[in-house]
Amino acid sequence: MIDISPSVMQALLALIVAGPLLGAATALLPPPPGLKGASPEQAVLRHGVTVTGAVLVAAVVLALGFDHDHPSTMQATTDVNWIPALDVRIHLGIDGISLPLLVLTALLTFLCALHSYAKPPQGPSAPPPRAFVALLLLLEGGTLASFAVLDLLLFFLAFETVLIPMYFLIARWGGEGRRAAAWRFILYTLLGSVVMLLGLLLVGLRAHTFDMVALATDNxxxxxxxxxxxxxxxxxxxxxxxxxxxxxxxxLPDAHTAAPTVGSVLLAGVLLKMGTYGFVRIVLPIAPDGLHTFAPYLAALAVAGIIYGSLACLALALPSAGRRPSSGRFAPRPPTGARGDLKRLIAYSSVGHMGFVLLGIATMTPTGVNGALFANVAHGLITGLLFFLVGAVKDRTGSTDLDTLAQDAGAALYGRAPRLGGLLAFGAVASLGLPGLAGFWGEMLAMFGAFRPADGLSRPAYLTYLALAGLGTLLTAAYLLIVVRRVCMGPGRLEGTGAGAAGGGPAPVLAELPDVRAHEFAAWTPLVALTVLAGLWPAALLGLTNPAVQQLLAGGPK
Structure with a gap:
């Protein structure tokens, strides 16, 4: 879009990766005397907004300088030898696959920093804000590095960097059950990462290189x-x-339920994408025969996740009288009061939505993989917005329990806080895949990929997966519309009397709630706008990903 020299592009990408890490280190230092003012805590929160804002600006400029005519080519590359004996290199670069996720990460982190500045983080055992800002920036740096590095071992280091800050965000600023949820998060991911490291070492040592571009080209x-x-x-x-x-x-459900609002936004909007990105960037081009062997099983588990997540959400959305406790080996064991929790419901919805992403990858076709990448970005925008909205509802009502919010007849957000209720309904219909919004295209393309999978994969099996995924979309619509009905509609709780009813008597009025505030409007507007833009103009994103996916399936980026 704009002509930027390669050296400036390299500097921008280096700034995007290193900037948050440097910002995290400086956040822990005492503020200069000129910045202390009356509130040192506000100074360090402003520091977080400044650093994440600078990173977002750099990411947008990088996207504008990206050569959109050649999105399959690695751009803004830096390649420096780091460990010659193992051929481990500091290799950075972006293409049409990684660029959207890079910008999404920078945007969501900036919005979280802005939200935290307006509403400073609190918790039962929360340390000073400087620790929060440092952890937030460290989390951003690790995530951005995961999408920018092109070396297997550097990817692993970046992949692991995000675990510690997310653990502390949940454990120190979370709600009820935060410590158990944080420990479960760290143990699950660490155990998986140990096995993943063995696989990465096996590939690198057998191929005599850890360079992801060289490995993908070798296919x-x-x-x-x-x-x-x-x-x-x-x-x-x-x-x-x-x-x-x-x-x-x-x-995941326990982590989301216990996490603070910004923790849930980043966990759903960014961290989950690292796993699916790894499938596309590493597994698909580097070990295609191995993935071809496991693709039917991956698709089956993806569809199981779609159905399981949808049924779990439906059970949580129903009133308590119509909900029975979960049972079975794989059923979650929520803490007391978690059943019917709105945050928990959105967490389970992520299991279903990411199932569509995995299904698209498992088709091993350009259509399916493009759908997976589109759904990745759409899920980050929509679910990030939903967690912001649920956090706002909790701030106003003191609860995220659906039974408490809805009472017997509905919480009536439309009448009590119409803009907040309208945004919650918008997020719900975007999440269920309403045509014209971002949630529609990715899941549709993933199912199109399942209709005609790659050569050698059983079409009858994938048609079965397609039918089950279609059932999942119906269940998704059902539970989200139930949530909208219970939270946004209904007469609500009454408070006092109005000027007069039609018959001359006093008319009851709704107990009002504060509607959307200025900082909330600033944080949510970009997510709403991008959700609409991606839904109405999907070619803007697919034009980036499709050439890169075609090249990746054919033998890696150049």
Whole structure:
């Protein structure tokens, strides 16, 4: 779009990756005397907004300078030898696959920093805000690095960097059950990562390089089928935990329920994308024969996640009289009061939505993989918005329990806080895949890919998966519309009397709630606008991803 020299593009990408890490370090330092003012806490929160804002500006400029005519080519590349004995390199670069996720990460982190500045984070055992800002920036740096690095070992380091800050965000600023949820999160992901590291080492040592571009260009020709199968099993296990794929998802509902609002936004909007991105960037081009062996099983588990997540959400959405406790080996064991929790419902919805992403990848077709990448971005926008909205509802009502919110007849957000209720309904219909909004295209393309999977994959099996995924879309619409009915509609609780009814008597009025505030409007507007834009103009995103996906399936980026 704009002409930027390669050296400036390299500097921008380096700034995007290193800037948050430097910002995290400086956040822990005492503020200069000129910045202390009356509130040192506000100064460090402003620091977080400034750093994340600068990173977002750099990411937008990088996107504008990206050569959109050649999105399959790695751009803004930096390649420096780091460990010559193992051929480990500091190799950075972006293409049409990683650029949207890079911008999404920068945007969501900036919005979280802005939200935290207006509403400082609090918790039962919360340390000073400087620790919160440092952890937020460290989390952003690790996530951005995951999407920018092109070396297997650097990817693993970046992949692991995000675990510690997310653990502390949940454990120190979370709500009820935060410590158990944080420990479950860290144990699940660490165990998966250990196995993933073994798979990455196997690939790198057998291929004599850890460079992801070289490995993708080789397209598995330097690895035997048995090595590819073992590598896909090991690497895929670690990525599946983060994705999250059923039945390795059980850490997610507790983590979301306990996490603070910004933790939930980043966990759903950014961290889950690291797992599915790893499948596309590493597993698909580097070990295609191994993935071909496991693709039907991956698709089956993806569809199981779609159905399981949808049924779990439907059970949570129904009034308590119509809801029965979960049972079975893989059923979650929520803490007291978690059943019917709105945050928990959105967490389970992520299991279903990410199931569509995994289904698209498992088709091993350009259509399916493009759908997976589109659904990745759409889920980040929509679910990030939903967690912001649920956090706002909790701030106003003191609860996210659906039975408490709805009472017997509905919470009536339309009448009590119409803009907030309208935004919640917008997020719900976007999440259920309403045509014209971002949630529609990715899941549709993933199902189109399942209709005609890659050569050698059983079409009858994938048609079965397609039918089950279609059932999942119906269940998704059902539970989200129930949520809208219970939270946004209804007479609501009455308070006092109005000027007079039609018959001359006093008319009851609704107990009002504060509607959308200025900082909330600033944080949510970009997500709403991009959700509409991506839904009405999907070619803007697919034009980036499709050439890169075609190249990746044919033999890696150049």
């Amino acid at each position: 598995g020709r330097g690895l035997s089928t048995s090595v590819q199968v073992i590598a896909v099993l090991a690497i895929g296990l670690g990525l599946a935990v983060k994705s999250p794929m059923w039945p390795l998802h059980s850490w």
